[in-house]
Amino acid sequence: DSGVTQTPKHLITATGQRVTLRCSPRSGDLSVYWYQQSLDQGLQFLIQYYNGEERAKGNILERFSAQQFPDLHSELNLSSLELGDSALYFCASSVAEAGELFFGEGSRLTVL
């Protein structure tokens, strides 16, 4: 158990819908990262937050957004969902802006 909690574990929805994935980092970790894992693209870095502020952006679509709240949990919002958004979404956390990443078990999103 990495200490990073992600909910929901599984989510099935339809194209055009909007979903929110939630992540609670390890106690004391200030940085949260979101990654997308799909069969064709592999693991792609989406976005990082540190202590509530956006730190870095990767291959995140404009339809996706994220935030980190004062209690340090983070949410990833995915809107206008397409079939190609079906993937495993991982959250990871680290103590500081850079450090060993601890991954959650992921949220599996299926878009039908």
Place this chain on the structure above:
Amino acid sequence: GEDVEQSLFLSVREGDSSVINCTYTDSSSTYLYWYKQEPGAGLQLLTYIFSNMDMKQDQRLTVLLNKKDKHLSLRIADTQTGDSAIYFCAESPLGAGSYQLTFGKGTKLSVIP
């Protein structure tokens, strides 16, 4: 651009050594990592190597880095069935203020009893 390449599959017999290879393109990478993903689980950091090192050993794991060829390998000695998983190579670019890792697509290791 950054790119990390790995072979997709490796099959070994229990008790043999496994060698998983990775090549990367970003010559400025400071840290290179090996992660393990078991079915239904997140990624677990196995080991990492700093780019000024050639080798790192940690119990059954040996990491070799050839910086000139941008080649990284992970050797697992005495491979066990519990080592069956997907192994990801990842790099962290120099100067990044965070661990924005670039991952390979993973090598699925199957251990035959």
